[in-house]
Amino acid sequence: MSVAVRQWPRGLLVAVCTAVVVWLTIKAFQGGLTFLQVTFNGLTVAGLYFIAAAGFTLIFGLMRVVNMAHGSLYLFAGYIAFVAQTHWYAGGTSQFQLGASSTISVTGWIVPLLFATVVIGLFGLAIQQGLLRWNLGQDLRQALITIAVSVIIADQLVAHYGGVVQSIQAPTSWPGSITIGSFRYPFFRIVVVLGAAIAVGVLLYLLIRRTRFGMIIRAGVDDRPMLSALGVNVQLVFAGAFLLGAMLAGFAGVLGGTMISVGPGLDTQFLLDSLIVVIIGGMGSLPGAAIGAALLGLVQSYSDIYLHFGSTDLTPYGILAQFILVIAVLAFRPLGLFGRPA
């Protein structure tokens, strides 16, 4: 094949990217505030995706376990926090009956958040110790096991919490939105979720780059048998990493339950989002998860709003943009943007 023929997909990619950038620039000039709004929608959702996908990618990077139950852990955490908040702070008696008290203090949100995060972490640890530990290294079998677990959790969540969509209440003392100049944006999304995502990213980076635990994790990613031969208790490290990964899913679940909602089907949605993030970012890579989450969040948010061409409304086809994103990345980097061979 001649060089010119081999290069044409790359040229196509550059052309598409340029067209998207030009299109968005035009939109940015046409309606500055709307554009800012849409951009922040994308970034805050990306923050949520990042927290969830960071747990997914951490578990995968170290243990080669694709945790198909990650979305289920996310949703389960949302329900735990919702029920805890309703019972302990809103004076509710049955699980869906909101009590007389409609004000939620800051503790009334933080305590359910921490409670759900810890419970989900321990639950994930139980899955790892009880079911996955015995199948070390058999990645396909472990994926099937977590699929079975996700089927059971999803069905039990429907059985216990029904099909009603709920949402966790943010503290009533927090402002609804913040205003900068003439730009108003929801406080919870921009301050809490985006702040939490940045904090999680920085803390994970420090944990992996600066601590002994992180050093062991990095060594384990590269050469597990050697790490074990050096006297490190690898099983303990795996348990710790799985606990942390599951806690991140739980943390994201409560944030998402407050920012969006808690309801059936969200487990699948977040499993898909986590999958796309790590597929395009590169599996096992933390910077990859951040870039992947930002790309996915922005693509979703722009394609929801800006696919109007004259009178033709293509927004229902917005999901094709996600297809194109996945396909474009995989066509050039089969292991994702930051992926590297195992």
Next chain:
Amino acid sequence: MTPLALIGWAVLAVVAIVLLLAPQIFTAYDLSQILTQALWLGIAAASLTFLYRYGGMVSLAQVAIYGIAGFAMGNVVHTINSEGGLNLGWTPWAGVAFGIAVAVIIAFLFGAIASRSYGIYFLMITLALSLLVFYFFGQVTTLSGFGGIRSVSRPGFIGDPITDPTPLYYICLGASVVVYALLRYVVRTPFGIALQGIRDDPPRMRSLGYNVPLHRTLAFTLGAFVASIAGILSVWFNTQISPGSIDISQTIAVLIIAVIGGLSRLEGAWIGAIFYTLLDYEARQHTPTLGLWLNPGRFATIIGLVFLVIVLLSPDGLIGIGHKLHMLGARRRLRPPTDASATAQSEQGLPETAGVSTASGSSSAGQGS
């Protein structure tokens, strides 16, 4: 002929006779809800088993592909009360051809993208594509929307599957036999042999001059052709198709069927499907009630538990359990291990798909341009 082989042929003959005479033996309900459903689910699962057994690919996109075939057909054929879809009024058989063609073309694209990834990466990519297809049909109301397409017309001779399930049963049976024969034939062709070589050692096959991604893509496309037949049959069976028929639980159901049947043999797909539909039927009637945890509505919990137990105990599924019992008996009789049992043992367990270690090679090939 050894006595064992004789027993095998006798069992096969009995199964064949029972399947041929099934409309006379079973009630209309059993024929439709258990046998017919198991046959088309078996075809879908067989496409997955084929890809795994001979190509080393665990594809979770099979249900999405059969959904694409079903939706493509449902949109172009006449829908009786024009409920959903484009309702272009094509004849049913033109719809079948169109549905299969669309599914195969899209699957070729999916295959081209996924075929450079191996093992668990392949599984994740196909699952992501599958879920995207589900959300696509949910969102695009001109083609489907969450209500789906109802009362899709069928070829005349099928009639109404609810009042007379016999014609559809024979169609599903015939399609199953054809699919089985086709796949068994393909794996013996040079293409099929090369595919198995690629499953076992991609770098070696590449250095022998085989185009590894192309072979994997074509195998995926063949699997998609088989899956799209199942999609057409499922629309005729259900008389409708909606995103709910291709959601993640259906994706997992087909995976469960293939795993329960044992991923090592094609016929396992149909055995798994019979087991699945029977379990579904029985569970809805006989499940004890334990508060909210367990009751007749909790079929997903039950099938999830069964799946979990099978994956934990016997990665080879029901066939694997049968094989283990057989091996146990053979060992008691102190027979030296034959060639067949030796290969069967090496196939036990889900073999690690050879690819992960070679993914570096394929990526550098991908970036080489």
